[in-house]
Amino acid sequence: METNKDIIIIGGGIIGLACAHYLLQNNASVRIIEQDVIESGTSSKNCGLLHFGGIIPLCAPGVIKNEIIRTIQRKSPLHIKPSLDINFIKWLFKFVSHCNLSHMNRASTAKNNLLQFSLDLFDSLFKEYSLECDFRHKGFLLLFKDKKYFKDYNSTIIFLKKYGFNLKKYEQVQVRELEPTVKKEVVGAWHDKHDRHIRPAMLVKAWKNLLIKKGLIIEEKCKLIDFGIHKNKIQYVNTIRGQFKADHFILAAGAWTSQISRQLKLNIPVQPGKGYSITMAKPDFSPEIPCMLYEKNMVITPWKSGLRLGGTMEFSGFDDSLNKKRLAQLIHGAKEYLNIEINNSTMEQWSGFRPMTHDDLPIIDRSYMHDNLFVATGHGMLGVTMATGTGKAICDMIYEKKSQIDISPFSLKRF
Numbered sequence: 583m584e585t586n587k588d589i590i591i592i593g594g595g596i597i598g599l600a601c602a603h604y605l606l607q608n609n610a611s612v613r614i615i616e617q618d619v620i621e622s623g624t625s626s627k628n629c630g631l632l633h634f635g636g637i638i639p640l641c642a643p644g645v646i647k648n649e650i651i652r653t654i655q656r657k658s659p660l661h662i663k664p665s666l667d668i669n670f671i672k673w674l675f676k677f678v679s680h681c682n683l684s685h686m687n688r689a690s691t692a693k694n695n696l697l698q699f700s701l702d703l704f705d706s707l708f709k710e711y712s713l714e715c716d717f718r719h720k721g722f723l724l725l726f727k728d729k730k731y732f733k734d735y736n737s738t739i740i741f742l743k744k745y746g747f748n749l750k751k752y753e754q755v756q757v758r759e760l761e762p763t764v765k766k767e768v769v770g771a772w773h774d775k776h777d778r779h780i781r782p783a784m785l786v787k788a789w790k791n792l793l794i795k796k797g798l799i800i801e802e803k804c805k806l807i808d809f810g811i812h813k814n815k816i817q818y819v820n821t822i823r824g825q826f827k828a829d830h831f832i833l834a835a836g837a838w839t840s841q842i843s844r845q846l847k848l849n850i851p852v853q854p855g856k857g858y859s860i861t862m863a864k865p866d867f868s869p870e871i872p873c874m875l876y877e878k879n880m881v882i883t884p885w886k887s888g889l890r891l892g893g894t895m896e897f898s899g900f901d902d903s904l905n906k907k908r909l910a911q912l913i914h915g916a917k918e919y920l921n922i923e924i925n926n927s928t929m930e931q932w933s934g935f936r937p938m939t940h941d942d943l944p945i946i947d948r949s950y951m952h953d954n955l956f957v958a959t960g961h962g963m964l965g966v967t968m969a970t971g972t973g974k975a976i977c978d979m980i981y982e983k984k985s986q987i988d989i990s991p992f993s994l995k996r997f
């Protein structure tokens with residue numbers, strides 16, 4: 583039996599929960615400190631894809647050129663609010679500098695390792711516990727309206743094959759045989775059968791309840807204010823609800839991690855990448871396979887009793903207002919590709935922040951300045967999918983066990 587460690591996790595998103603899961607398995611005492619309530623954030627409102635094939639980083643060759651063209655055509659899902667924030671400007675320059683082939687190869691290998699590790703751990707998790715979360719294994723359908731993009735995507739398919747992903751090609755008519763809601767304007771699709779999907783709020787709730795039964799303590803509405811540090815060790819955290827002590831601390835505060843880390847004089851350049859979603863009751867005629875609309879960079883996820891449209895990437899700081907234009911883009915996108923009725927009366931609109939790093943790789947590491955601080959953040963567009971691998975890797979670090987995958991690409995020292 584391992585020694586009983588006392589651990590505080592700052593942030594009650596999916597990454598914080600996953601860390602708690604593996605730590606509790608090791609008999610640790612774990613307390614999560616959450617500024618809001620556990621089910622309130624991005625981890626509950628995202629599109630719910632377990633997209634294990636999402637290995638290619640956002641900063642890939644050609645991205646900048648494509649986005650400039652799409653911005654001119656007013657078709658880009660990317661929106662950057664002009665800003666004089668020096669941290670954001672630096673972040674943006676670094677992002678651009680990563681848009682090359684050598685980074686794509688390195689990042690894809692690193693992400694693939696973490697994603698496959700997470701896949702195995704999710705399989706074990708769902709086998710061991712009946713977490714009610716509308717889990718389905720239907721794969722993922724990438725839909726194209728533009729013949730040129732569909733043809734050009736062949737090079738990505740060849741790249742993905744090197745990592746063992748064999749997506750199946752569907753031409754115009756065949757797509758509708760597979761997924762009858764697809765409109766005839768869609769010229770083709772690729773089906774990745776590896777992907778699963780869940781309803782994220784259900785997963786967060788079910789996982790939280792399981793962990794509470796296993797001894798997890800959750801402090802909600804408990805915003806962290808600052809840290810008490812002696813020499814190179816954190817002794818306690820001050821929160822709006824008082825002081826909490828522990829032996830080890832994990833910073834898993836998603837898009838807010840960068841702000842918090844400044845107090846610790848740690849450089850963690852995570853920017854909030856705002857996304858939007860619209861959730862509605864499931865229409866009578868609904869897709870059954872989650873769809874990604876390639877030209878729109880948006881996702882449509884169907885569940886037993888609901889349908890979610892999600893996407894856009896907006897860099898505008900922590901502005902949480904709902905931009906009507908972006909929400910309308912999601913509805914127009916869905917209608918362009920699928921024959922579905924948008925149910926206005928049951929619609930829930932939402933926006934939230936993805937924790938974005940400029941190399942699109944997460945941060946999973948021990949602080950180089952504090953012996954007992956660990957960082958788990960920066961999972962960008964795939965935080966749910968990478969959650970189990972991240973939680974296990976952090977737990978192994980704390981218990982000084984050899985990691986089962988190469989975690990060096992997720993180091994803090996790279997910044």
Ligand SMILES: Cc1cc2nc3c(=O)[nH]c(=O)nc-3n(C[C@H](O)[C@H](O)[C@H](O)COP(=O)(O)OP(=O)(O)OC[C@H]3O[C@@H](n4cnc5c(N)ncnc54)[C@H](O)[C@@H]3O)c2cc1C
Pocket residue numbers: 592593594595596597598615616617618623624625626627628629630631632633804805806807834835836837838842855856857858859892893934935936937958959960961962963964965966967968
């Ligand atoms: C539209 C959209 C669709 C997405 N779709 C998918 C998908 O299909 N599949 C997928 O894998 N990923 C998806 N993602 C990404 C995924 O949602 C994120 O990567 C993931 O939720 C990040 O989890 P996290 O735990 O790091 O951060 P969060 O969920 O943001 O959790 C961090 C927590 O820290 C808390 N916190 C912050 N500051 C403090 C403080 N000072 N004190 C106490 N608590 C604090 C916050 O309140 C928050 O609850 C999507 C994201 C968006 C926006």
